[in-house]
Amino acid sequence: MPVIPINYYIFLSLALFTIGIVGVLTRRNAIIIFMCIELMLNAVNVLLVAFSKMHHVAAFATDRATTVGTEAQLFVFFIMVVAAAEVTVGLAIIVMLYRNIHSVDINFLNRLKH
Amino acid sequence: MITMDLLAIDLAYGLEKLLLIGGIITVSLIVAMYTTYAERKVAAWMQDRRGPNRAGPFGLLQPVADGLKLFFKEEIIPLTSNKTLFVLGPALAMVTAMLTSAVIPWGSSINIFGRDVSLQIADVNIGILYVFGVVSMGVYGIMIGGWSSNNKFSLIAAVRGASQIISYELAMGLSLIALLMMTGSLSLKTIVQQQMEGGWNIIYQPLGFLIFLICVFAECNRTPFDLPEAENELNFGYHQEYSSMKLGLYLFSEYVNMFISSAVVSTLFFGGYDIPFVDEAALSLSLGANTVALLGFGALFAKILFFLFLFIWVRWTIPRFRYDQLMDLGWKKLIPLALANMLITALVILWLNK
C-alpha cells in the first residue's frame, strides 16, 4: 500500500508558504502581493487536509466508523469562505486605489495623502 | 502473484476506460461537426431556404469541407499578441468543453467478454460539482483568448463573456440545489437510476428545469445570450483575431459545449438513458441486457438531439438580449426564482417526510 510520509506534505506546504512570503517581500504590485497571500492561505489548506488525513488514518486502524479529521476539512472550507470574502473586498479596495493614484505600486500609496 | 493479478485487472480496466474516452470524444466531435451542419440546415428551413446541399448528398460533407477550409487557411498570429496565451486560449476552450463528458452516464453497463463495462468514464460521487468546476474553468478559454489578442473588441467581448458565465453559474447552481435536495446524491448515475424508478425530474422540477435551461443557454453563449460574439457590436467577439484552425477550435468548442450541456440536461431532468414508458428490467429479460443498454444509449442520444435542435431553434427565433437586460435577468429574476424554487421544494420535502 502506498504510504506518503506526512513530512513530505509539511515540506510542500512550507515551501509554498515561503514562496508566498518571498513574493510579498519582493514584488511591489499590490495585486501580486494579494495573490501571494492567497498562495500562503492555500499552503495552510494543504497542510490542514494532510493532517486531517493523517489523523483519520491513525484512528481508522482501531475504529472503522471514525469521523476524526472532519473538522480540519471544515476548517479548510471556512478558510476558503473567508478568502473569497477577503478577495472581494480587497480587490474592490485595489480598484479604488488604482482609480485614485493610477497605479497599484505599493510604494506610491503615500500619494493617497494628497 | 497477487500484484500481477491486480496489474492485469488494472490494465484491462484502463484499456476499457481508454476506449470509452476515445469513443466519447469521437462521438462528441462528430456530433458537434454535424451540429454545425444542422445549424445551417435548420436555419435555412426556418427561413424558407434549402441550406447547404452541394458537398455530398444533401450537403452531408459540408462540415468536412468547412473543416478542411479552416485547416488550409493561413495561420495569423497578431504581432502584438501574447503568443503563448494566444495559442493556449482555444486549446483551453476545447479541453474544458470535452472534460465535462467524463461524469455523464452514457448508458447502463454493457457485458463484453464477461466483463461489465460501465458506459460512464468516471462515476464520481460529486458528479454535478465536477461539472460546475469544469464549467467555471471554461471562462479562462474565453478570457485568455480575448486578452491575448491585444484588441479592445476582443477584450470587451471576453470580459462580457466571462461575467455572463460567472453570473449565470450562480442561478444554475441554485436551480440545481432544489433537484439535489430531492435526489440526495450528486452522482449523475444515481440521479438517473432514481429517475428510472420514480419518473423524470422534469415532472417534479419544471421551474428548476426552466431556470437551468436558460442558464445553459447563457453558459454556452448561444442566442439569446450570445453577447460575447455579438457581430454587430463587437465585430466578431473574443475570437476576432483568430484565424485558421484556432478559430475553428473556438467555434467547435461552442458546439461541443452544446452537445455536452444537452447531455447534462437530459441526464438531470429527462431521465438520461431511461427509455420512456418502458420497464428496463422486464425488457432486458426478453431482449438481453446488452440490447437494452444500447437502446438506452439510443434514448439518451435522441434526447440530446432534441436539445440540440432546441438550441438551434431558439437561436433562429429569439433576438439577442441587451447587456443590461442579460444581467437583470440573471441576477434579479433567475436567482430569486431559483431561491424560491429551492424553498418550496424544501418545504414540500419536509411536509412529505412528516
Place this chain on the structure above:
Amino acid sequence: MASLTNRAKVLEQKPMSFMERLYLPAIFKGMAITFKHMFKKKATINYPEEKRPFSPVFRGLHVLNRDEEGRENCTACGLCAVACPAEAITMEGAERKTSEEHLYREEKYAAKYEINMLRCIFCGLCEEACPKDAIYMSETFAPSNFTRKGFIYSKEELLIPNPVTDKEKYDIAKGMREAQLKNK
C-alpha cells in the same frame, strides 16, 4: 404644445401585464412560428440545375436578328440609338456592295454596331423603335466581366447565329423565346 393638424395620434403605452412580462408565452408563440416555417415551400431553387422561368415580358440581353436566309435585318437607320434613353447604342452605316447581298437584307447595313451594357437600362425602347425587327431582347443576362471594355458588345457578339450555316444554335437562340410565348 398644441398640435398643428390635430391628426397626431397619442400613443398609449400600457404597462405590460404579468403574462406579457413573463415573455414565455410570446417566446413559445415565436418558436411555433419558426417551426411552422420549417415545412413551408422553399423559396430558393437549386440554381444551375433548376432555373426559374422568365416572365414573357422579360427584357434581357440584346440580339441582332437575321432573316430566314441568314441576312442581317439591321439597316443602320439609327432609330434605336435615338430611342435609347441611356445612349448606349452607337452604330456606323455602310452601303451594301453587290457581292454582299447574301449578307445584308437592305442596301444599307451597320458596319459597326455597339451596345454599352454598362449604360443600358434594359428598357426595351430600342426593340420598339426598330422598324426592321432587327433588334430584340432575349432572356439571357449580360455575363460578368473583368474589364469595362468587355461590357461594350460588338456586332459580332450581338448577332444571332446564322440560320443557314449554324441552324442548331439559331434554333436554340430563337426557340426559347417562342416556346415561352406559346406557353403563355
Place this chain on the structure above:
Amino acid sequence: MHINEILFWFLTALALFSAMMVVFSKNPVHSVLWLIMVFMAITGHYIIMNAQFLAIVNMIVYAGAIMVLFLFVIMFMNLNAESEPQKSKWMKFAAVLSGGSLMLILIAALKDNDGFISSMRGEGSIGLIKNLGKVLFTEYVVPFEISSILFLSAMVGAVVLAKKESSTIVS
C-alpha cells in the same frame, strides 16, 4: 512506485514550479495563470488525499471564481510587463534570504514527525460530501451562518467601495 506516489511528486513539482513562476514572472497576467496552475496542483493533492469535496470546492472557488476576479482587475487596469514596478536587487536578495531562513527554521521545527498518509480503500470517507455536510450542518451550523453574514457584508462592502467614485463625481 505506486501511481499515487508518482502523482504526488508530479503535483508537488508542478505546484512549486508554478508558485515560483507566480512570484518571478514579469507579466501580472502570467502570474495569475501560474497561480491557477498552483491551485490545480493543490486540487490534485486533495484528490490524492481523497478530500473530494474540498478538491472540487478549491477548483470552483479559487480557480473558477477568485482568480477570474484577479484576471478581470488586471486586464482592466492594463498592467503589463513594462509598467510593472521593480524593487532593487538588494531588496530582492534580502527578501529571498529572509524567506529561505524562515523556511529552514520552520522545517527544523516541524521535521520530527512519524505520521503518514496512505490511500487505503474505505478509510477516506471523511472527505466525502455526505460526511462533511453532516458535521457542517450540525456542529458547525453557527459558524456556517456567520460565514454567510460575512459574505453578505463583504458583498455590501465591495459594492459600496465601487460606488464611492460616482458619488464623489456628483458632489
